[in-house]
Every structure is written in structure tokens, then in C-alpha cells.
Amino acid sequence: MGYQVPHKVGDRVGVGCFVDSCRKCGPCLGGLEQYCVEGPTLTYNGVERDGQTRTQGGYSNKIVADENYVLRIPDNLPMDRTAPLLCAGITMYSPLMHWKAGPGKKVGIIGLGGLGHMGVKIAHALDAEVSVLSHSLKKQDEAKKMGADKFYATTSSDQESFEKLKGYFDLIINTLSVEIDWNRYLNLLTLDGTMVVVGLPENETPLGAASLINARRSLAGSVIGGIRETQAMLDFCSKHNIASDIELLQIQKVNEAYPRVVKSDVRYRFVIDTKSLD
Amino acid sequence: MGYQVPHKVGDRVGVGCFVDSCRKCGPCLGGLEQYCVEGPTLTYNGVERDGQTRTQGGYSNKIVADENYVLRIPDNLPMDRTAPLLCAGITMYSPLMHWKAGPGKKVGIIGLGGLGHMGVKIAHALDAEVSVLSHSLKKQDEAKKMGADKFYATTSSDQESFEKLKGYFDLIINTLSVEIDWNRYLNLLTLDGTMVVVGLPENETPLGAASLINARRSLAGSVIGGIRETQAMLDFCSKHNIASDIELLQIQKVNEAYPRVVKSDVRYRFVIDTKSLD
Known part of the structure; x- marks a missing residue:
């Protein structure tokens, strides 16, 4: 499971579209947790493996997640432009x-x-x-x-x-x-x-x-990717200096941004600056 | 092109769903004549490579075909039960x-x-x-x-x-x-x-x-198969003693058979006995 590199305090890390999966079906054991037979635990408004606890997403400055579902962000990639890699990047x-x-x-x-x-x-x-x-x-x-x-x-x-x-x-x-x-x-x-x-x-x-x-x-x-593959994607992007083109957004402006998302009027992803949450 | 085993007078041979193709596109050169970029020359009511001559099909006791598009029928396979292999058999x-x-x-x-x-x-x-x-x-x-x-x-x-x-x-x-x-x-x-x-x-x-x-x-x-693959299928069927289940039909009864085909009331293919053409 996961990519088996322990994370340390101070590491640059990220969480993608799911934070858990059954860990025992064929797809999970094969590193394809996104196709977990029981369904992966989605990060946003998903349900934990206990079948009842709601996941609360990442619009916050703290999140608790199992380390097997946490990705390492390479040093040369800026955090804001890397956030969309964990969804749009791996999806492609x-x-x-x-x-x-x-x-x-x-x-x-x-x-x-x-x-x-x-x-x-x-x-x-x-x-x-x-x-x-x-x-x-x-x-x-x-x-x-x-x-x-x-x-x-x-x-x-x-x-x-x-x-x-x-x-x-x-x-x-x-x-x-x-x-x-x-x-x-x-x-x-x-x-x-x-x-x-x-x-x-x-x-x-x-x-x-x-x-x-x-x-x-x-x-x-095809839907997103597994944990190992998401890490491979981040490492690939690091090597090739690839990140997402973004418009960085203060959380206070999210209601202005939403209609622009609906109109596809964004180049090319909005990213919420978590500093603005304080 | 083809399977490059010359045929001799007296050999047991068959012709499938197509009798020619452009012989120079990628699919043709790769033995996938059924996907010929210009389209293969279909055996039944097709058009020859000259762009005008109609092909006349196989409901006859003679047919002229290029040897590269002629299949070898293994000795242990009965001719009548093998005929559908050249269409239904290779299609599967x-x-x-x-x-x-x-x-x-x-x-x-x-x-x-x-x-x-x-x-x-x-x-x-x-x-x-x-x-x-x-x-x-x-x-x-x-x-x-x-x-x-x-x-x-x-x-x-x-x-x-x-x-x-x-x-x-x-x-x-x-x-x-x-x-x-x-x-x-x-x-x-x-x-x-x-x-x-x-x-x-x-x-x-x-x-x-x-x-x-x-x-x-x-x-x-997927549609039928190339010449090499059709020969491989015949050889496979020969090895495993596989042939089609058929109802052998005199050509004179073809008008009775047709509505049964439309109703899927045939086990499992009609084959016309070419002896009845004489």
C-alpha cells in the first residue's frame, strides 16, 4: 500500500482526491486504489471506511490523513501550482x-x-x-x-x-x-x-x-490515479518542471470565482491560498 | 502479404469475406487487410481494386481469386462445416x-x-x-x-x-x-x-x-480478421476439431431459409450445398 516512504515533520506533502481505500481488493493491492472495489474514500464530502464519518476536504489549513495516502511534493515545485496536479495532473x-x-x-x-x-x-x-x-x-x-x-x-x-x-x-x-x-x-x-x-x-x-x-x-x-502513480506523476513533473497554470484566490473571493468556473473562464485552475483562511 | 504458401491444383481451399485489399497501407502490410485504409475488396457485391468491377460472391461452383487471399482448409475439417469459419469463426x-x-x-x-x-x-x-x-x-x-x-x-x-x-x-x-x-x-x-x-x-x-x-x-x-490470422484460426480449429454447427441447404430452398435467418431460427448457420447448383 502507498509508496512506503515515511513522511517527517516539516516535509512538503499533499493530499489528493482520496484519503483511504479498502486496502485489500485486487485494485488496491495493485496500487490502483482509485478503482477500489468498495470505492475509495474521497477527500471531499466522502465517507470514511467506518461507513459513517464524513470527510471534510482540504479547504483548511490542517488535515489529518493516513501517511499511505499522502504524497511527497518535490522541492522545485511551488505548492500553489502543484495543488491541481493532485487532481487534474494525475487525471491526465x-x-x-x-x-x-x-x-x-x-x-x-x-x-x-x-x-x-x-x-x-x-x-x-x-x-x-x-x-x-x-x-x-x-x-x-x-x-x-x-x-x-x-x-x-x-x-x-x-x-x-x-x-x-x-x-x-x-x-x-x-x-x-x-x-x-x-x-x-x-x-x-x-x-x-x-x-x-x-x-x-x-x-x-x-x-x-x-x-x-x-x-x-x-x-x-479513466479516473485520477493510484497513490504510487500520483507520486510518479509528481516526480515526473518535478523532473520536467511542469506545474499547473493557476489563478491564486483568496477564500473571501470564492463566490466571485465560482461563476467563472461554470463559464470555463479561468486560466487554468483556481487555487485557494490557505493563508487567506487565517 | 497473404500467408505465402502456394496452392496446388487439388488442394482444399476456401475464400473468406474479402478477396483483395490495397496491399500497401500499414494494416495490409501488417497482415490486417480487413482494416485496409482504402477498404478491402469484399467477396460479396464488393468492388475490385479497379474501382468498377463488381465482385460476384461465392454462391457458385467456381470462383477466381488471387492466391494471397485464398485459405488452406485442413484435411480433418469437413468443407460444409468449415465454410462459416471463414466469416463467423474468424469474427470471434x-x-x-x-x-x-x-x-x-x-x-x-x-x-x-x-x-x-x-x-x-x-x-x-x-x-x-x-x-x-x-x-x-x-x-x-x-x-x-x-x-x-x-x-x-x-x-x-x-x-x-x-x-x-x-x-x-x-x-x-x-x-x-x-x-x-x-x-x-x-x-x-x-x-x-x-x-x-x-x-x-x-x-x-x-x-x-x-x-x-x-x-x-x-x-x-472488431471485424473479421486478416488472411494470416484466418489461416491461423483454421489451423487452430483443425487442431481442436472445431467446426460450425450447420443446416446444409439446397440452393432451391434458399427462399424458405431466409425468413428463418431473420427470425434467428437456425442452428447455427445455413450453408448452401454447392452440389445443388449443378
């Missing part, structure tokens, strides 16, 4: 590693928000060719600075991008939490390509079998 | 091999028709644990004779099977060409499990992201 790192993004692989990232911008940075550091598929060309310059090789607008009028990219990608990660036409994007995958869904749209979406059958494509899902 | 063999059905793997086959009954026989010969998920228990005894270890009814009233089998299968192959609730079946997959669609329902089907995300599941598609 895990599928990029599992589906083997790397040299010679063409990776498409749908959506350039909190998740997407981490996907671009990590896939680029993995030496994959990275394309962003975004609603408009608005964020093109920022994406290229993050390491994107290519940038395409996906507005329904842009049939040209879709024609040109047919059968192009080895891996597409769809970061959107709104419904899109999966068939349209599946057709952009090459033989044995995979599209991974990491967002959770509210409604089901129609899918045609032909989109999968034509080139032995897969549509898959 | 290819995904069972690609997604590594074998000892210790739990395989579910949805539907026990022409495709499904071949899936049961092949998965059993691969030493996987095989379960059939069928509309009713009607074909249970026949399935067990074919090698099925377990048999479940999937009528909507049978919530018990679905509860019991949640997270059970490593691999499910859906042979149905009618729409089903994919979400319901995806939930039967364990961590990293895959459901492969080999039938082609007419309409799109609603899919929820949660069904995939919860256990890093995949929904994939």
Missing part, C-alpha cells in the same frame, strides 16, 4: 501512461481547460506529438507555449479539420464534461487507437458500433 | 486472440447464434472460462455441449444475473446486431475489462461515460 498522466503516449505517438487532447492544459504539458514532456482540439482558436498561442504541436478548432462548421484528421490519432483524451458526438471524434483514431473519456457528462451520448468496428478502435474511461 | 477468433482470452480469463459471449456458438467453442478451446449471456435459457444445454461453463438469461426481469455478474468478466464479446443497453453489460466487466462489439446494430445506442470510467473499462469494435 494516468491515461497518457496507461495508453502509452510517447515518441512517435500522436495524441489529441479535446478541450484546453484545467485538465486539458495539464494533458498538453505532460504529453509534450513524454515526447508525443500533441494536438489540441478546442472549440475555437482562441487559446492557440497559449497551447503552443505549453507544448502543443498542433491546434484545431472543432466548431461544427470546421469540417475541414475533421476530414484532414480522419484516422490520424493513436490516442485521444476527451477532457470535456459536456456531451459531444463521440462518433465524430472516434473517426479521428487510427487502427487500434483509443479515445479515453476523463470527464463525466451528465447525459448518455449516442454511439454507433461502426465508429469502433472500422479500425478496431476503443472508447475507454 | 480475432477479438478472442487480440484481447487475450485464455487460461484464467473470464469471457462472456452475448448471443448464441452463428457468431456466438463459434465464440463459445473457440474460447473454450483457448481454456478461458466461457459464459453465455442469452435472451432465454432455451439454448443452455446446447451451449454446454459446445464448451460453455456458465449460461445466463438476460431478459430484463433477470436482475439477479446482472447483480451477481457485476465486475465479473475480463472480456465480453457482443455478437448481437440489434441494439442493447451497453451500460448494463459494461458494468459486468472487471477492472481494465473490454467489451467488443462485432455485430452492427442499425441505430446508435446511448452510452454513459460512468460505465467506462468506473473501472477503466473499454468498449471496442
Whole structure:
């Protein structure tokens, strides 16, 4: 369980999206606590293993957590820009590693928000060719600075991008939490390509079998990552000097920030400064 | 290209679902002609590489085909019961091999028709644990004779099977060409499990992201197999004494057989006796 490096007083550490899991099922024993058969104990508004105690989240300047579920933050990573790595960062790192993004692989990232911008940075550091598929060309310059090789607008009028990219990608990660036409994007995958869904749209979406059958494509899902893998992601980000682009926020302004989150008007994650809690 | 064993006059040979392909794209060069980027030349009502000549299918006592697209029929396999192997057999063999059905793997086959009954026989010969998920228990005894270890009814009233089998299968192959609730079946997959669609329902089907995300599941598609793999399937079937269960038909009765195909009232494939063509 966990990564078995004891933490000491004064260490720089962080807690991710879950603080416990059953510790005995196959996924837990395999370091995939996020897929714990009984369900991991989520950090925010989850339920402890006792089945009744509510977890209270991390909007606080103190938190009690089992050391097996605490991550080591490398010295060169700033704390505020690292906080989103424990959610958005690992959500992208895990599928990029599992589906083997790397040299010679063409990776498409749908959506350039909190998740997407981490996907671009990590896939680029993995030496994959990275394309962003975004609603408009608005964020093109920022994406290229993050390491994107290519940038395409996906507005329904842009049939040209879709024609040109047919059968192009080895891996597409769809970061959107709104419904899109999966068939349209599946057709952009090459033989044995995979599209991974990491967002959770509210409604089901129609899918045609032909989109999968034509080139032995897969549509898959992935959620955050295990403790070991989250530590590996932090170490990887440390090595490649990767952190999240954030807007640091005083807790007193949280009600102003929320509507901007809903409108996707944030570059690229809000982080609450815990100093403002005092 | 092909399997490079020249055929001689008098050899027992067969032709499958396609008779040619572009021979130069990645999939063709990799022995995956069924995924030829330009599309393989289908045996039935296809178009030759010249872009205009119609292929005329196999309902005849002679056919001209390039030897690279002709399969060797092993001596111990009867010709009539082998004919469906070149379509139904390879359609099941290819995904069972690609997604590594074998000892210790739990395989579910949805539907026990022409495709499904071949899936049961092949998965059993691969030493996987095989379960059939069928509309009713009607074909249970026949399935067990074919090698099925377990048999479940999937009528909507049978919530018990679905509860019991949640997270059970490593691999499910859906042979149905009618729409089903994919979400319901995806939930039967364990961590990293895959459901492969080999039938082609007419309409799109609603899919929820949660069904995939919860256990890093995949929904994939597969179509027949390449020439090398089709030969490997025939050799495998020869070794394990596997052939299709058929009803042999005189061509004169084809109009009586057709409505029975539509009603799925055939055990398990009709094969036309080419002697009746004379």
C-alpha cells in the first residue's frame, strides 16, 4: 500500500482526491486504489471506511490523513501550482501512461481547460506529438507555449479539420464534461487507437458500433490515479518542471470565482491560498 | 502479404469475406487487410481494386481469386462445416486472440447464434472460462455441449444475473446486431475489462461515460480478421476439431431459409450445398 516512504515533520506533502481505500481488493493491492472495489474514500464530502464519518476536504489549513495516502511534493515545485496536479495532473498522466503516449505517438487532447492544459504539458514532456482540439482558436498561442504541436478548432462548421484528421490519432483524451458526438471524434483514431473519456457528462451520448468496428478502435474511461502513480506523476513533473497554470484566490473571493468556473473562464485552475483562511 | 504458401491444383481451399485489399497501407502490410485504409475488396457485391468491377460472391461452383487471399482448409475439417469459419469463426477468433482470452480469463459471449456458438467453442478451446449471456435459457444445454461453463438469461426481469455478474468478466464479446443497453453489460466487466462489439446494430445506442470510467473499462469494435490470422484460426480449429454447427441447404430452398435467418431460427448457420447448383 502507498509508496512506503515515511513522511517527517516539516516535509512538503499533499493530499489528493482520496484519503483511504479498502486496502485489500485486487485494485488496491495493485496500487490502483482509485478503482477500489468498495470505492475509495474521497477527500471531499466522502465517507470514511467506518461507513459513517464524513470527510471534510482540504479547504483548511490542517488535515489529518493516513501517511499511505499522502504524497511527497518535490522541492522545485511551488505548492500553489502543484495543488491541481493532485487532481487534474494525475487525471491526465494516468491515461497518457496507461495508453502509452510517447515518441512517435500522436495524441489529441479535446478541450484546453484545467485538465486539458495539464494533458498538453505532460504529453509534450513524454515526447508525443500533441494536438489540441478546442472549440475555437482562441487559446492557440497559449497551447503552443505549453507544448502543443498542433491546434484545431472543432466548431461544427470546421469540417475541414475533421476530414484532414480522419484516422490520424493513436490516442485521444476527451477532457470535456459536456456531451459531444463521440462518433465524430472516434473517426479521428487510427487502427487500434483509443479515445479515453476523463470527464463525466451528465447525459448518455449516442454511439454507433461502426465508429469502433472500422479500425478496431476503443472508447475507454479513466479516473485520477493510484497513490504510487500520483507520486510518479509528481516526480515526473518535478523532473520536467511542469506545474499547473493557476489563478491564486483568496477564500473571501470564492463566490466571485465560482461563476467563472461554470463559464470555463479561468486560466487554468483556481487555487485557494490557505493563508487567506487565517 | 497473404500467408505465402502456394496452392496446388487439388488442394482444399476456401475464400473468406474479402478477396483483395490495397496491399500497401500499414494494416495490409501488417497482415490486417480487413482494416485496409482504402477498404478491402469484399467477396460479396464488393468492388475490385479497379474501382468498377463488381465482385460476384461465392454462391457458385467456381470462383477466381488471387492466391494471397485464398485459405488452406485442413484435411480433418469437413468443407460444409468449415465454410462459416471463414466469416463467423474468424469474427470471434480475432477479438478472442487480440484481447487475450485464455487460461484464467473470464469471457462472456452475448448471443448464441452463428457468431456466438463459434465464440463459445473457440474460447473454450483457448481454456478461458466461457459464459453465455442469452435472451432465454432455451439454448443452455446446447451451449454446454459446445464448451460453455456458465449460461445466463438476460431478459430484463433477470436482475439477479446482472447483480451477481457485476465486475465479473475480463472480456465480453457482443455478437448481437440489434441494439442493447451497453451500460448494463459494461458494468459486468472487471477492472481494465473490454467489451467488443462485432455485430452492427442499425441505430446508435446511448452510452454513459460512468460505465467506462468506473473501472477503466473499454468498449471496442472488431471485424473479421486478416488472411494470416484466418489461416491461423483454421489451423487452430483443425487442431481442436472445431467446426460450425450447420443446416446444409439446397440452393432451391434458399427462399424458405431466409425468413428463418431473420427470425434467428437456425442452428447455427445455413450453408448452401454447392452440389445443388449443378
